[in-house]
Each structure stands twice: as C-alpha cells, then as structure tokens.
Amino acid sequence: MEIAILLLLMLVVLGIAALGFWFWMLVDCLSKEPSDGNDKVVWTLVIFFFNVLGALLYFFIRRPRRKQLHGH
DSSP states (O other): OHHHHHHHHHHHHHHHHHHHHHHHHHHHHHHHSOOSTTHHHHHHHHHHHHHHHHHHHIIIIIHHHHHHHHOO
16 A cells, blocks of 8 residues: 555656646747747647647757757
C-alpha cells in the first residue's frame, strides 16, 4: 500500500512539473517569438494542442534557433 501511495505522489509531482514546463514554453513562445511570418502562431498552436509533446518540440527545435538568431 505504501508503494502505491509513493507512486501516486510521484505521478502527481511529475504531472505538476509537466504542466509548469508546458506553461513556461507557451509563455516563452507568446512573449519572445518574433511576430514576422506565421512562426509565432504555428508554434503557439503546436504547444497548445500537443501539450507537453509540443512544448518539448518547441524547447529542443525552435527555441535554440530563435536564441541563436534573435538573442533572446
């Protein structure tokens, strides 16, 4: 029984962390992504509709490129 409670607690913590990461990437995209072209709209929709997977894609694919090109 104690293991089940521990696993449930770990899942809750992981879920809260995933939600926080998703929110962080959504705010990062909305506030720092340049508005030229459709990149901002497309990435916002990817993050919003694909949830954590979309946030991970943005974090590993677009965010480093944006930082390299625009410096923020």
